[in-house]
Amino acid sequence: MLLRQKRLRKPTQRYIDESSRISSAAPRGKRLKVQHDNELPEVPSETRSLRGSSKKVVPRLELHSDDDLTASDYEDDKKTTKRSKLIGDRRKHQRMWTLEEVVKLVDGISQYGVGKWTAIKRLLFSSSTYRTPIDLRDKWRNLVKSSCGHKQKRKEVEHNLKQTARPLPKTVRRRVCELATIHQYPKINSPKIDHVTPAKHPARAKVAQLSLREKNVHRKNST
């Protein structure tokens, strides 16, 4: 009674197992089958097909626009080549988050709130076949961890070392920290979060009611 069936997967619908992920460019197959409708942002075809197959090198991704130049010094290694194969089982294909994407994500979070990954994805990342809501949340987690969980000992020893150390602009870091603070996203530091029941706390009860009401807004009845 302690555990409730760990949702065993269907071995029959597991496609072809590991044979495909190392041979062909269809590791998941879930997101690859829905990108023929209206997507196709700017990548020709091979960029999203291989998705870091450690086979070919992708020189430039989607940064050839004319509205962003600050991202040039962000995530200098866009190749995802020789280095990825050394990892082994995990992280075979990693999409390098550009500064533009990070800013877009932060902006969406600040507008729609933390937790509305689907809304943000539909509104801001609708043109990206990759970057699922889970990816957005994951990136946000990493962003918060890297932006707020720092002590900044001494006076930044960032003389001329690689940009890989701190590629994020101070403005973005500030924004991420602020957002994480006002939303009290879990797993950050949790200084003194009182885990009391909403009924005991008037403030929290009010918040709960607001949340409920918000969820009830789009509750249209149909008979």
Add this chain to the structure above:
DNA sequence: GTTAGGG
């Protein structure tokens, strides 16, 4: 179906 947490 989506979100939160862990690997």
Add this chain to the structure above:
DNA sequence: CCCTAAC
């Protein structure tokens, strides 16, 4: 990034 549990 990938998988699982919970909502």
